[in-house]
Amino acid sequence: MKSILFSTAAVAMTATFALADGHSVVRMGTEGAYPPYNFINDAGEVDGFERELGDELCARAELTCEWVTNEWDSIIPNLVSGNYDTIIAGMSITDERDEVIDFTQNYTLPDPSAYVAMSADVDLEGGVLAAQANTIQAAFIAETGATLVEFATPEETIAAVKNGEADAVLADKAFLTPIADEDADLMMLDKEELIGGGIGLGLRESDTELKEKFDAAITSMKEDGSLNALIAKWEIGDGF
Numbered sequence: 001m002k003s004i005l006f007s008t009a010a011v012a013m014t015a016t017f018a019l020a021d022g023h024s025v026v027r028m029g030t031e032g033a034y035p036p037y038n039f040i041n042d043a044g045e046v047d048g049f050e051r052e053l054g055d056e057l058c059a060r061a062e063l064t065c066e067w068v069t070n071e072w073d074s075i076i077p078n079l080v081s082g083n084y085d086t087i088i089a090g091m092s093i094t095d096e097r098d099e100v101i102d103f104t105q106n107y108t109l110p111d112p113s114a115y116v117a118m119s120a121d122v123d124l125e126g127g128v129l130a131a132q133a134n135t136i137q138a139a140f141i142a143e144t145g146a147t148l149v150e151f152a153t154p155e156e157t158i159a160a161v162k163n164g165e166a167d168a169v170l171a172d173k174a175f176l177t178p179i180a181d182e183d184a185d186l187m188m189l190d191k192e193e194l195i196g197g198g199i200g201l202g203l204r205e206s207d208t209e210l211k212e213k214f215d216a217a218i219t220s221m222k223e224d225g226s227l228n229a230l231i232a233k234w235e236i237g238d239g240f
Contacts, residue, residue, distance in 0.1 A: 025064045026210065028054045029084035032069040034154055036174060036234045037090035037199075040069070049234035050088045053107060056226070057201075060217040073133055073152055076100060079202060085210065086203055090172065092136045092196030102205045104214045106198030107227060111237040113137050115189040116176045117168035118161060124191060130157040130166035136196045137170040161186070174236040 030038045032046055041047040046067040058065040068084040079087050079101060092110070093103045113136070115124060125145050131138035133150040141148040149166050151157050158179060160166040169176070173192065180188040203211050221227035228239030 025066055026058060026086060027066045027068050027084035028058075029068050029070050029075060029079055029087050030054075030089040031072050031075065033072070034090050034172075034175060035178075036236060037172075038088075049230060049236055050090065052234075053221075053227075053230055054086075054088050056221065056230075057214055057217040060220055061213040063213065071152065072135075076202070080204060085207065086201045086214070088201050090175075090199055091202055093198060093200045094136060094139075094196055096139075097202070101202045102207070102211055103200040103202055104211055105218055106200045107218050107221075108199045108231060108236060109238055109240065110194055110196050110198050112173045112192040113140070113170055113195050114173035114176050114192050115168045115170055116158070116161065116180050116186050117189055118185055118187070120187060120189065122167045122189065124168065124189070127167035128165075130160040130169040131171065132157055135171075137172075137193075140193060140195050141170060158186075174234075177235075 032040045036049050038048040038050045070078050128147045129141045130149050132154050138150050157169040161169050180186045201214050222240050231239045
């Protein structure tokens with residue numbers, strides 16, 4: 001057991017390594033299952049808003065990105081244990097998460113959370129609401145009078161509504177909008193919730209230099225308008 005723990009710590013302490021061109025490799029951890037933020041395309045590669053954003057941030061920080069996918073429910077523990085060096089996975093900045101890991105400045109403003117259901121007369125205050133586990137939406141529902149049912153993947157939350165296991169699903173509006181538009185059985189409800197402090201890159205608290213590099217890169221993208229252009233391209237909310 002001691003040798004396993006030591007190996008894990010060693011991995012975490014040597015998160016990046018220099019290439020011949022002087023750049024360092026940074027392993028970008030994402031879920032790959034939450035479009036338009038991140039998803040796996042037909043070629044089997046990570047794609048989406050955060051793939052484009054992450055590659056541009058690495059270029060500006062003179063880092064080399066390597067993309068790693070990880071299931072959402074273990075994405076923070078596997079960052080801490082050194083399986084990758086960042087989380088770039090539509091993760092909202094919250095005080096609870098900030099106690100375990102560190103965050104860069106936000107690269108999106110808080111995206112409205114929306115409800116999708118099969119009818120407009122759903123009881124959002126006392127009904128059964130689905131959310132992906134360990135998300136800001138799940139935490140929000142848990143503090144209301146509704147019954148929360150949690151699922152490991154976002155696709156399962158949609159299935160729960162369609163099979164009658166839940167009355168509605170609460171998730172990022174940018175994720176739900178194309179699903180509701182393409183499925184005649186589903187509808188977007190008028191009510192929205194504004195939760196969290198925007199989305200940022202998650203990093204280990206010890207990786208202060210890496211955080212500074214990414215913060216500087218995000219700032220430069222905000223200042224030259226390229227971040228807003230990406231936000232508009234992927235239709236994920238308002239720009240800065």
